[in-house]
Amino acid sequence: MSPEQTPEASGKSLFSLQRRERLMEELRAHGAITVRDVAARLGVSELTIRRDVNILADEGLLSRVHGGATLPSPLDRTAAGTRQHANRHCIGMVVPSLDYYWPQVISGAREAADEQQVRIAVRGSTYDAADNRRQVQALLDTQNIDGLIVAPNMTGPAGQELLRWLNSLPIPVVLAERRSPAEIPAHRLEWVATDHAFGAGMAVRHLWQEGHRKIGCMTDSASPTSSHVVRGWEQAMSALKIPVNASVSEDSAGILGADRGEHFDRILQLCHETQTTAMLVHSDTQAVAFVQHCVDRGIDVPGSMAVVGYDDEVAYLAEPAISAVRPPKRYVGRVAVQLVSARLSEGRNRPVHRIELNPDLIVRESSVGGPRAAADYAMEDSL
Amino acid sequence: MSPEQTPEASGKSLFSLQRRERLMEELRAHGAITVRDVAARLGVSELTIRRDVNILADEGLLSRVHGGATLPSPLDRTAAGTRQHANRHCIGMVVPSLDYYWPQVISGAREAADEQQVRIAVRGSTYDAADNRRQVQALLDTQNIDGLIVAPNMTGPAGQELLRWLNSLPIPVVLAERRSPAEIPAHRLEWVATDHAFGAGMAVRHLWQEGHRKIGCMTDSASPTSSHVVRGWEQAMSALKIPVNASVSEDSAGILGADRGEHFDRILQLCHETQTTAMLVHSDTQAVAFVQHCVDRGIDVPGSMAVVGYDDEVAYLAEPAISAVRPPKRYVGRVAVQLVSARLSEGRNRPVHRIELNPDLIVRESSVGGPRAAADYAMEDSL
């Protein structure tokens, strides 16, 4: 650059903006400056430099210290933006699991919270309504919570009661991956949810395009999303004129360990009988186990049995890698935070929002290539 | 370049544009200029230079300082965000009407456009699919449109074709007050719409709470929202165990002028026969006419006939003032713009959003007080 003599001292005076830029340059170069040095170097009075330092500190571009200034420090309590820290809102978040599906939702929520300048307090819970309520209550008790994001269990009377309770809270509540039914008086509840029915339909249409004409469905009725997956599967099947009643549709709720082998064998038998060549498997942990079982039994995936998983948490780990429907988990968290935040700042005038997001279909090995030409039973009614 | 004598002082005066170019040259050469210097050099008054500086600062080409100008500086608070001004996005908006319902939607869209720093170009159209397409095409032809907000007619083959065309456009498209059906391949289309079914249900429940036990519905099948209103009315009626089949449900599409009197008389007759004491009337222009007709016929509103309108455009003008469901029109516009804007900045990774907003019920005179105690026929099966 031009580190010759002080070009400022040579008669030419600077505009205030240029002076502040010079000041920032010095600051960036040395990490800290003294008022006296800078004043001497720029040929102005110390008072002027102090004023500049104040202006820049107000914009958060540096931290004031006695005698000068340093680069912005997080320890600087007076720093710009810190002021809101005190009264910035805090959103409580209660999710049913901290190791499956929800970590990404939380991650998205944290991103949005940073952007929206709100704090966020997360608690893990279970898929049990009573525990959901306990965790929410714990949040409300311990912290100053201005809004809530919850993914409660909504089934049965306990679920309905929980919903009603959430609806009656004096703070905004947003459901994540849950929909408040129109029937019960929970119309004040906003929600953001993935359109799992659409995701299931996408999977079915994908399998159809790959040449499969009998497409089964394996679900886990214990999961709140399962009903939507089944509905989407049925709708897509109807649209494609595949008889739903004659198709394989199995529930794997609560089947674990040794039972699982039997269960899968039974399903494979059903597929054989109905000439089903493709399965949509809800929860891709289940899909991974199913593919593993197929491989163990010598059934080629995808040649004899194509598989599409749901959730895309672990589907890529299987061998062969499993195609899966991927819900926009990060966005579910993001949007939930945005909803709460907007509600907090806009108040009652803002209408209740209900938001559905479309998932993606991630195509991997387990579903491409279509029914194998030499398959023992899959050819008969393929195109 | 040309540092010869001052070619300006030598009699020749410059056009303003040339003068500003010279100014920018000086600025680039020295990094900063003083108004006084430039004024002297170019042989014009200081005020003129100040005006030039203001103009150039507005375009973000320099930063104003007391006494002159510098090259654009990040420290210049007033310049922040102005830089995007040049390449900021432009959203096209095509609405079916410019005098009913949509002005408020447009107004909300403009608000959001200001906030999001995007421009917006609105065109009025009609409720005809062919004209919708013409107007969209006109927008695309004449302007540099980066995204679209449309409220098309989606009925019939022409509507389906229009939807497909919109879906195939290379720019983001958001439907306003319309829902893309899951069936046809328009799944890339995002939308924001009022939940009119919820609004109708709210009206029915309100009338029920006011004591009405037979609640009719008058709609205009020519309007795209009408089907949702009817659906909401039916759902609420079922939930309240009011037989839908035995209730008054009339379509007033295309009935104008003199015919209207007869039509209303016929509906009033039906209400009398079925002991219906309350009507939900879609489009509150219709509601105003209906209430006027009732008053003319000596039927007390709300005593003998309670009325709730829909849309809340003119409902407050009637005598008595009419209760009405008020869709969040401004928010429909706001959210639509936000959707397009977010899509433009986030691209494909962002999942497709579909957003429903709840309307409000504005209670006025026409629906409060319940069926009149002395009503000729309304008492028999009230509570």
Next chain:
DNA sequence: CCTGGAATGTTCGAATCTGAATGTTTCGGA
């Protein structure tokens, strides 16, 4: 030749910037 509008210039009170004077706070060593 006139006229209307755009660009430019003049005037003058208001706003801004800077630095000196003065009183107050903070820091670091005794």
Next chain:
DNA sequence: TCCGAAACATTCAGATTCGAACATTCCAGG
């Protein structure tokens, strides 16, 4: 803990610059 020096805040004044209102000039078109 106290004290003195340095750093800081506050106020005021002088100089400069800004900008609104009005006047002037220039130019195209009737």
